[in-house]
Amino acid sequence: AIQMTQSPSSLSASVGDRVTITCRASQGIGSDLGWYQQRPGKAPKLLIYAASTLQTGVPSRFSGSGSGTDFTLTISSLQPEDFATYYCLQDSTYPRTFGQGTKVEI
Amino acid sequence: EVRLVESGGDLVQPGGSLRLSCEASGFNFVSYWMIWFRQPPGQGLEWVANINQDGSVTHYVDSVKGRFTISRDNAEHSLSLQMNSLRFEDTAVYYCVRDAEVVVPGVNVYDVYDSWGQGTLVTVSS
Numbered sequence: 001a002i003q004m005t006q007s008p009s010s011l012s013a014s015v016g017d018r019v020t021i022t023c024r025a026s027q028g029i030g031s032d033l034g035w036y037q038q039r040p041g042k043a044p045k046l047l048i049y050a051a052s053t054l055q056t057g058v059p060s061r062f063s064g065s066g067s068g069t070d071f072t073l074t075i076s077s078l079q080p081e082d083f084a085t086y087y088c089l090q091d092s093t094y095p096r097t098f099g100q101g102t103k104v105e106i
Numbered sequence: 107e108v109r110l111v112e113s114g115g116d117l118v119q120p121g122g123s124l125r126l127s128c129e130a131s132g133f134n135f136v137s138y139w140m141i142w143f144r145q146p147p148g149q150g151l152e153w154v155a156n157i158n159q160d161g162s163v164t165h166y167v168d169s170v171k172g173r174f175t176i177s178r179d180n181a182e183h184s185l186s187l188q189m190n191s192l193r194f195e196d197t198a199v200y201y202c203v204r205d206a207e208v209v210v211p212g213v214n215v216y217d218v219y220d221s222w223g224q225g226t227l228v229t230v231s232s
Contacts, residue, residue: 050208096153
């Protein structure tokens, strides 16, 4: 199975900050990567698919980049509702695998 | 509005069985791959299994192969997960998810897990 390594595992930030989360795949996955946000007690929410395509309805402050093995999720200006845990997920091969998550805290 | 409603979660002893269900509404169920994910308490997410539109193709994570069976009833707009030989490590919230895959002709097919249920809790404990 492809291993997905996210970093950092947690970070502290303030409203208005630019935040960057990285995800590295153990082998090349092209652009077969999605990013998900999960708020406490809630189901995950899709933010980005195909590494850089913003899901409909997701604010433009979220962006994704990368291909092959290295990927990045950027939040350009952190908002109060963005404090959550973020996961990357590869959909290149079975089984699909997640990164371990990045908790964004105040 | 797309709705996915899971049910069937319960407390079960190790070695026991449980069947989860997911009722889908608000979209053409027969047109979508469907997936089960899970999340142990306080831990990260795990992809468990998926099934194609007519139920002829399934995939499983290695840890559940031979124990779990994913199935669907397109007439009833429902997805199921039969879980046998349950283990402590199967304890988790189980999510039913729709894959609104995006096809880019000549390029790729991308998973787009755009709709999630609220989850149902399975607890395996003696």
